[in-house]
Amino acid sequence: MERNETAKGPVGQTETENGKSAILGLQHLLAMYAGAVAVPLLIGTGLNFNSEQMTYLISIDIFMCGIATLLQLTVNKFFGIGLPVVLGCAIQAVAPLIMIGSDKGVGAIYGSIIASGIFVVLVSGIFSKIKKLFPPLVTGTVITVIGLTLIPVAVEKMGGGVATDPSFGNGTNLLLAFVTIGLIIIIQVWAKGFIKSIAVLVGLVGGTILAAVLGQVDLAPVGQATWFHFPQPFYFGTPTFDISSILLMIIISIVSMVESTGVYFALGDITGKHIGEEELKKGYRAEGLAVILGGIFNTFPYTGFSQNVGLVQLSGIKTRRPIYYSAFFLVALGLLPKVGAIAQIIPEPVLGGGMLVMFGMVAVQGMKMLSKVDYNNDKNLLIIAVSIGFGLGFNMIPTLFQQMPETVRMFTGNGIVMSSLTAIILNLLFNGLKSEEQTDRL
Structure with missing residues (x-):
């Protein structure tokens, strides 16, 4: 039978296949874009950066997200986990970095980031040996908590982005959010093949078009952005190495490694790829290298983005090809801020609708992993109940520990970390360390 797509692309695909992979890559980019730019926006605002500094910060952040993702995709004997994972700035680093910048100066921010990246590379081999600490009981619980703790973020965006705003939850915002969700559901349920796999992208585009008709699309970010920007090492000056700041960022790096471990196991479960010590070690090394580069080019620490895990599951496309395109798009957008700003015109309610799904x-992926757990063991039920309770509860009311020292609050205020630690500790107490075969049934 004749095929009309005979020309081959740069990776041996036909032009049609390359086009599909590129569109899927764009979908991944749009899924993580808001989360990626949130970190530089929050930190830059917290440190009172001017508009020129903010432009650099956002552009280099997007550029380095692409570089960091490529490091994970490129598998060799030293680094790269080879999963369809997208790396973005770790949101848990925002408050500590603002605190370091305010107390010690911007140089201390990047000195501590570089040092923490070196730490991650050095301990990657040790950290990779803890796979037995993450049976389905633990990883399923953590992935479930990751999804559930992020849902309120999506809901707030559905209402307009800021719950205290007078326009929050108005009819227009709700219409945009629910139309976006409705489009995703319709495409996911009734569409076939490739169109079904880009349901989220269709929802975001459709929601944005409706928003434009209603006069809710702001083109100002495109007009204000420059045409071209090139990464510059040590843009904000020479890094300084303050011991207390470095220790603080090492703690944040450990938190990010725990979160990334959950992302790796979730993607391994979705794609059917075995994630062992070697894969984890190379994954952590890639993240460590990305963090070091982030410090040199004056951006921030990186971790696996969980929203893209949901997109891999939802689209059903489990190869790395679309993620390669997403990484290349991120690099290009980092060099062309005006083009990259186009993604910023998607209204908050539209993003919120897509993020909710x-x-x-x-x-749901976490719950699927929990289906492998032996529920005849009442202790397993208790581990899941307490871990999810701690993860969601402490995340919602972080002020519960406001009388505790800052170091303690850094852990207790992060529901994902508390859920991880609780599940690991209780599993060790009740079940002990099992063999890998036993672990897969736990």
């Missing part, structure tokens, strides 16, 4: 899929 994706975060819900992350939680």
Whole structure:
């Protein structure tokens, strides 16, 4: 039978296949874009950066997200986990970095980031040996908590982005959010093949078009952005190495490694790829290298983005090809801020609708992993109940520990970390360390 797509692309695909992979890559980019730019926006605002500094910060952040993702995709004997994972700035680093910048100066921010990246590379081999600490009981619980703790973020965006805003939850915002969700559901249920796999992208585009008709699309970010920007090492000056700041960022790096471990196991479960010590070690090394580069080019620490896990599950496309395109797009957008700003015109309610579906899929993936757990063992039920309770409860009311020292609050205020630690500790107490075969049934 004749094929009309005979020309081959740069990776041996036909032009049609390359086009499909590129569109899927764009979908992944849009899924993580808001989360990626949130970190530089929050930190830059917290440190009172001017507009020129903010432009650099956002552009280099997007550029380095692409570089960091490529490091994970490129598998060799030293680094790269080879999963369809997208790396973005770790949101848990925002408050500590603002605190370091305010107390010690911007140089201390990047000195501590570089040092923490070196730490991650050095301990990657040791950290990779803890796979037995993450049976389905633990990883399923953590992935479920990741999805559930992110859903309120999506809901807030559905209402307009800021719950205290007078326009929050108005009819227009709700219409945009629910139309986006409705489009995703319709495409996912009734569409076939490739169109079904880009349901989220169709929802975001459709929601944005409706928003434009209603006059809710702001083109100002495109007009204000420059045409070209090139990464510059040590843009904000020479890094300084303050011991207390370095220790603080090492703690944040450990938190990010725990979160990334959950992302790796979730993607391994979705794609059917075995994740052992070697894969984890190379994954951590890639993240460590990305963090070091982030410090040199004055951006921030990186971790696996869980929203893209939900997108892999929802689209059903489990190869790395679309992620390669997403990484290349991120690099290009980092060099062309005006083009990259186009993604910023997607209204908050539209993003919120898409994020709600994706975060819900992350939680469902965790529940799917929990289906492997032996529920005849009442202790397992208790481990899941307490871990999810701690993860969601402490995340919702972080002020519960406001009388505790800052170091303690850094852990207790992060529901994902508390859920991880609780599940690991209780599993060790009740079940002990099992063999890999036993672990897969736990």
